[in-house]
Amino acid sequence: MNPYAGLVSRLRAAWLSGKTRPMEYRVAQLEALGRFLDEKKQDILDALASDMRKVTQLDSAFIRKDPYGVVLIIVPWNYPINLLLVPLIGAIAAGNCVVMKPSEISKDVEKLVAETLPNYLDKDCFAVVTAGVEETNKLLENKFDYIFFTGNSSVGRIIMTAAAKHLTPVTLELGGKNPCYVSDTCEVHNVARRVAWGRFFNAGQTCVAPDYILCSVEMQEKLLPALREAITEFYGPNPQESPDFARIMGxxxxxxxxxxxxxxxxxxxxxxxxxERYIAPTVLVDVQPKDPIMQEEIFGPILPILTVANVDEAIAFINAREQPLALYVFSSCKKVLRQVLKQTSSGGFCANDTMMHMTLTSLPFGGIGHSGLGRYHGRFTFETFSHPRSTLLRGAGREALNTLRYPPYASRRLPLLRAAAETRRATACALL
Known part of the structure; x- marks a missing residue:
């Protein structure tokens, strides 16, 4: 057994209990850290002197946003234009050169981008690469200064492994099984319309689509006819004939x-x-957690419903699985919304709707853990492709002011040196 397994499990249990979430707890821990610095100050100085024979001092600084250099953007097939242009705009705005790799699955878009986009951009700084799996692996052998990938977690691991060889930073926009808890206190028809729209938009081929519903048996009985009505309203009695219902890619x-x-x-x-590669908007019931549909991201127009007794059971179900890219809750009770938000973890959270949180450029979009790494959208895309470079600019004169920091460190100068390096704390702090 791994010697640290028990330690990690103990800390994870504490995390899941919500112990670290309250503001008062965080402030108390920061104050405790302050007491450590106060009470062990001499011991710290002695240890620093013993290990490194040094004392240091903090200086003010500012942050300069520098481009990374040559970045690679790998694009998926489900939204091949949007998921190319959004990161590309941020990469250009940040001052990078860019290699773009459209998906070979969306062949027509790949061809369009490869043949026309270079005519609009500086060919010395921007390039489009058309490549299958084997060629993409060859592409990843090269050193890039940043890699931005959107796709599934299995390919994400391959990207991260390739990036690790060059210590290249990455953004991984992955997916996962996004839960949707529907409480007993909600307007059923509104829920049905919003869930049906989010699940069946683009035939379910959206990374933030609600992947499964958790609700009580009673709510399931109310929700099924409302979902059937919403599907008919959106796509007619035969969705296969609807111009608004998409097909599966490949x-x-x-x-x-x-x-x-x-x-x-x-x-x-x-x-x-x-x-036609057509799969009708479908709702499944009597689904069990071990069924195949619950073992992978669906990425198609199928919506399974699993029944739970209450919100606590729903939260336990969600927390027993990988952190999702999005988490949805429907309830007219704000207490329920706050409880799920407080006691779970996900890339994004949306109450009483689906997918709409990702349309707000004022909010960063991205996953956590299994569902991804990094954030973008709006100004966050610029920040993703910018290196925050710490910078200090000082005047060349007034050398007398620097004598305090230079050795030899006579005992008579230590009070001044300590005063300059002291961290002052207020009785309260604001956590952002």
């Missing part, structure tokens, strides 16, 4: 998604057409 993805229909029982939809 035969491989179609086969994978169709196989997931074997989980649970089809309550709504379930029709498929392999030739």
């Amino acid at each position: 035969d491989k993805h179609f086969q994978r998604i169709r196989a997931l229909l074997s989980s649970g029982r089809v309550a709504i939809g379930g029709q498929t057409d392999e030739q």
Whole structure:
């Protein structure tokens, strides 16, 4: 057994209990750290002198936003233009050179971007690479100064491994199984419309789509007819004929998604057409946590419903799994919304709607843990592609002011030196 497994498990249990969340707890711990510095000041100085024979002093500084250099942007197939241009704009604004790798799956967009975009940008600084899996692996052997990848977690690991060889920083925009808890106190028809829109938009091929519903048995009985009504309202009695319902991208993805229909029982939809790569907007019930559909991100127009007794059971279910990219809660009770927000962790959180949080450029978008690393959108995209370079500019004169820091450190100068290096604390602090 790993000798640190018990230690990590103990700290994770404390984290899941919510102990570190209250403001009062954080302030108390920071004050305790301050007492450590006060009470052990001499011991710290003695240890520093013994280990490194040095005493240091803090100076003020400012931050300069520098470009990283040559960055690589790898684009997925589900939103091939948006997920190219949004990071590209930030990379250009930050002053980088960019290599773009569109998805080879969305072939027409790949061709369009490769053939036309270079005509608009400086070819010395911006390039488009068309590549399959083998060629992309070759591309990743080169040293980049930053890599921005959007895709699934399995490929994300490959990207991160390649980046590690050059110690290249990365942003990984991944996916995951986004939970949607529906409490017993909500307006069912509003919930159904907003969930159906988020799940079946682009035939479910959206990384922040609600992946499954958690609700009580009673709410499931109310929700099913409301979902059926919403699907009919959006796509008509036969969604296959609707101009507003998309198709699955590629035969491989179609086969994978169709196989997931074997989980649970089809309550709504379930029709498929392999030739058109059509899978109807589908709702599954009687789904169990161990069913295949609960083992991977669906990324298709299927919505499983799992029943839980209450919000506490829903939270426990969510926390027993990898941190999702998005977490959705529907309730007219603010206490329920705050409880789920407080006791869970996710890349983003949205109450009483789906996907809308990612449309706000004032909010950073990204995952956590299994669902990703890093943030972007709006000004956060510029910051992602900028290195925050700590900078100190000092005048060349007034050398007499610097004599305090130079050795030899006579005992008569130590009070002044300590006063210059002392960290002063207020009785309270603001945590941002």
